[in-house]
Amino acid sequence: MTVHESVLNLEEHILEMRRHLHRHPELSCEERETTAYILRELRDIGIPVDTFEDITGCVAVIEGGKKGPVVMLRADIDALPITEASGVAFESENPGVMHACGHDCHTAMLLGAARVLWGIRESLPGTVRLLFQMGEEIGRKLEEYVKRGALTGVDAIFGMHVWPSMPTGTFNFEYGERMACSDRFTIQIHGTSAHGSAPHLGHDAVVAAAAAVMALQTIPSRQNNPLDSLVVTVGMMNGGTKQNILADHVELVGTVRAFNRALRNSMPERIRNVVENTVKSYGCTAECDYYFGPSPLINDDEDLVRIARGAAEKVLGDSAFRHTPKVTGAEDFSVYLESIPSVYGYLGIRNPEKGIACTNHHPAFVADEDVLVKGAEIYVRFAEDYLHEHAE
Secondary structure: OOHHHHHHHOHHHHHHHHHHHHHOOOEOOOOHHHHHHHHHHHHHHOOOEEOOOOOOOEEEEEEOOEEEEEEEEEEEOOEEOOOOOOOOOOOOOOOOOEOOOOHHHHHHHHHHHHHHHHHOHHHOEEEEEEEEEOOHHHOOOOHHHHHOOOOOOOOEEEEEEEEEEEEOOOEEOOOEEEEOOOEEEEEEEEOEOOEOOOHHHOEOHHHHHHHHHHHHOHHHHHHOOOOOOEEEEEEEEEEOOOOOEOOOEEEEEEEEEEOOHHHHHHHHHHHHHHHHHHHHOOOOEEEEEEEOOOOOEEEOOHHHHHHHHHHHHHHHOHHHEOOOOOEOOOOHHHHHHHOOOEEEEEEEEEEHHHOEOOOOOOOOOOOOHHHHHHHHHHHHHHHHHHHHHHOO
């Protein structure tokens, strides 16, 4: 039986797994039942699985019939704090939690691929590891697997995401910048309280904060090369105690999105300089904290992009590739790229004829399930092609 036939035989089971996972979503780092379900599926096949005492998720290991490189296939398993309004028959049974980003699809596809890869393991010149990863929605939680040695010895990592802006039956594995970083900053502005009838006796932290918010926009508009995408957003402003009292403290919280790694690394100092100098003119002081979240996701390994695109073409056809512009959303798969050759891409799920057109993170998000069997086969093809190309 060919790989294609083996995957097709699993189509109904892949759908069943996806729908089960969709009914029972769990938030980031709380995916206990999800992990237990994945373990049952893998152990039913006979695949060895490594679990972790203090975190969710797991890593399955498929040893090939010959020695060779190690390739990892990744699927994220967490859901979002969203009340579902999709109308599907298998809606979430967990109030206020929903698989609104397609991670249930990724998990089901990789579980389907696991069965096929286990069946052909004797022909594989190397090892395939399957990472079912917790906490993608909240940033760099995958580092927990790195700390526990799950990625030790891995030569390459492959990941993909169902993508509602692309038609069903299309894919994108493309060289270059794909997704932005997602960093967070917190700014504490300190002033001096006074009565609103005598503002000259104090230093108004609210006015200073308002000026700082505006001044921060000079970083992307006046300090940055306009050819390098950069977004600086202040999304929260908290301060003050009463309508007639000058606030002595205001907190600003925001995010930075960028693709250029050097630019991104310069942002803590840029923000600090702008804010401190701005609020100083109002007699205030400031403290700036910067958190580096997921890195920019940049497919910079041409060899892996070629293999991934070739694998997808085997499944979907030569004409199924679609150029997709980079986006300023973020994906913690980028953290793998910091230390291990990796490639990431998209699998189209948009089908207006079926009423499937909502974006990710929307309460009415729906995926075209016709793509699931295709995605499972792409996982298999990439692992096969990579191992055979890089075998000694």
